[in-house]
Amino acid sequence: MQQSKFKLADWTARNKSSVMERMLTALSDPDLISFALGLPASDFFPSEEFARCFSRILLKNKRSLQYQPPLKSLKSHIVNLMKTRGLETSEENIFLTTGAQQGANLLVHLLLDFNGDVILEEKTYTGFQQVLKPFAPRIFVIPSSSKDGFDIDALVKILESGVRPSFFYTVCDGHNPLSLNLSIAKRQKLVELARTFKFPIIEDDPYGFLSYDENQFPPLIAFDSEFVFYVGTFSKILAPGLRTGWMIIPEYLTAQLGSLKEASDINTGTLNQHLINEYFDSENFDLHLAKLKEEYKKRRNSLNDALNQNFINRAQWQNPSNGLFTWLELPPEFDTEKILEHSLKTRKVAFIPGHLFNVSDSRIGSNCLRLNFTNNCPDTIFEGIHKIAKVIEEVV
């Protein structure tokens, strides 16, 4: 890499390109079957409805292209949407963002000091890990398992040792990458810990609305709206190309977050705010979401069937209740980074090796694969899983 003639910020020296980033460049091959990224299915984006909405907005109101304060009517739609998850909130607590990623980013800037303390699960969404890098935080890691999530006793131990983290970050529904839903008992216990030890929780919830089974629990914020910051997004239930999401926050923090938001990108794209608002006003979101869940459930079941055909008694997995991913665990002696290398070369199939989500440098999960099931149709899912099974036989 070329050296700059001036000094860059210190953190950049530690920011080596990751296996993940190097791998992602391989994904541009159009012949590849990819289970790698967290992509929703393009097929189900309501693009015709959006085209109608844009025409209506653009012809009636030029101010939809101007700088504007956050759209109150869109906040009302979000309040109603959250009711379907068992949460009562109000417009004053909704803060619009340029997608969930920005929500998490603003909250970190609000809460974390340079070199501050945070507690994370061993397996954490890599985009969130990226946010932390420039802060060079001291990270306390707790184990997490695909069976029942993070180890809450390990969390208690760290807190009892006197650590007061700037926050604890988690995904409760359709965990990324472990694909599980946290039990109700653990949700309650986590919120109790936050109150007792006075630390805030960042609840990242991109997948809570994508539920495929009856047995659903309310999000953490339904248990406590003072210590829990909720991060939501339209990316997975409408389309990521709109880059529109929201936070639910205590109202007294609006000004501080507003200052960070202004510094980040002034305001959330006005036109897309108006688009989503118009969509909720005049199209049928409930029907859209119901259909989306039905289609994704079919794909989830196809993946489950394909795994049953190819991996029964050779690997472990759970059919997830929410989200975009299934977590597949091979016996401990398998190395999924090596398998991926061969898979890309010989069969053109991609997935993400489990240890690439690790917060620490450990190899925990290097026998695991994160498999996305939303971005391929059932036939392709069967074909891809069969190929992965073949690669594994060849490599071993």
Add this chain to the structure above:
Amino acid sequence: MQQSKFKLADWTARNKSSVMERMLTALSDPDLISFALGLPASDFFPSEEFARCFSRILLKNKRSLQYQPPLKSLKSHIVNLMKTRGLETSEENIFLTTGAQQGANLLVHLLLDFNGDVILEEKTYTGFQQVLKPFAPRIFVIPSSSKDGFDIDALVKILESGVRPSFFYTVCDGHNPLSLNLSIAKRQKLVELARTFKFPIIEDDPYGFLSYDENQFPPLIAFDSEFVFYVGTFSKILAPGLRTGWMIIPEYLTAQLGSLKEASDINTGTLNQHLINEYFDSENFDLHLAKLKEEYKKRRNSLNDALNQNFINRAQWQNPSNGLFTWLELPPEFDTEKILEHSLKTRKVAFIPGHLFNVSDSRIGSNCLRLNFTNNCPDTIFEGIHKIAKVIEEVV
């Protein structure tokens, strides 16, 4: 303000709401004549063309709603656009952003360490000052004047004293708030200093394309593409509601900036990228920009005429060659914060008092007003300036 039960990041304690922020709430009154904000004119947004473009994009390509890498064809359009400013660059140097604000934000994160050193002009765009707050930097301030811009001798003195800033930030064309264009000699000298003392320059250029007179100079980056980072935007030449801009950077920094970008909001709204690309492909941008400049020039001249009618021999100003603002300087004994207070109360006219742009706590410029001329039609400009003149008579 309500106290949180957990600790916020240290910088928030210093982040008191500014006079600027308190004032902005007054601007929501629809009867107000506002010269305050840097708004382009909604009337001239090409909304019908956009509606056509959206229909075409959405019906032909669902991937325009998906996560996607930056659109190469849009980068080509930007390369061509920059040619009109006398710059030869290439797609590999273009980095798409969620507006210019994000460009500046990412560059600060790339370059500045916590408690690092920066050099700023006394009068600096407040949105940029917001970016710096969480870094608690040591700021070296150099005087700036509406006649010939920042004091380059003061800059030399600081550099010769041994200070090596993480960057120097400036707006060369249509300076915000001072509304002047930097001389060619100063541009050359500034770039020489950057090379000699090895510090990068952040060139924020929202207004370079909005030129109203013949006498234009190339942007700083045309003099040096190694030490100058250029920040551009479609906000002022198409529409701010699209939140799409670009940086021009040395290619070797793409990975580090990409990591920061991913942490900020994953990618720049795909749909708006496709929209702007389609607009450049199939509509007439050159004609649009020519018309926009013609209309803005009329408004600039109306403001100049109104100032001549009401302030001749009572104040000083220059008719600006670029941008959205005229800087008006009253005699030193006037207090524009007091004038604004009365103006809002008795005549419902708004502007921004000059000292609110100060980096330091000084009152320098408290006899000055920043006046936007793009967001009002000529009649309203005359009415508003006449009212401000009346208020000044009443207050004194």
